[in-house]
Amino acid sequence: MAKLKGRPPKERKQEKFVGFFVTKVQYFVIQQKAAKAGVNISDYMRQAAVNAQVKMKWTEEERGMVKQLIGMAGDIHRMVEVAEREGATQAALLFVSHRGVMDSIINTLCHDR
Structure with missing residues (x-):
């Protein structure tokens, strides 16, 4: 029997998709920041969403x-x-x-x- 080839499974499977629209300028800024951080856009946005602090709107x-x-x-x-x-x-x-x-x-x- 032949050995299976291909990429090994990830340690932690990403189970949910979260998508959103951005303008071209916003996309460019995100792309530049991700490149500066040395990660792809998905990893950058995932880290930003999990680790960032959101400022509340005024009461x-x-x-x-x-x-x-x-x-x-x-x-x-x-x-x-x-x-x-x-x-x-x-x-x-x-x-x-x-x-x-x-x-x-x-x-x-x-x-x-």
Whole structure:
């Protein structure tokens, strides 16, 4: 009887297929990163999917904080106008009233990101 030829079976069989679409630019970037890592695209994507950390989207509370910061942009603009009209001292007093709120919101949004 003849001996079977061919590639030996893999140690660990890949059982599930996960596919997704990417743009040509994304594919090129993935291809370059895989080549730099010295692996093929499948191995690169498998390692990236298993080992990567995914950043969570902002919660409703965090989105509210961003909206609050955006709302403060108008106040900052008003501070500039006050500084031009009445001097930097008045503008500094207005800024002090918003500084603590802005700092706490920014620190909350930037924590663990």
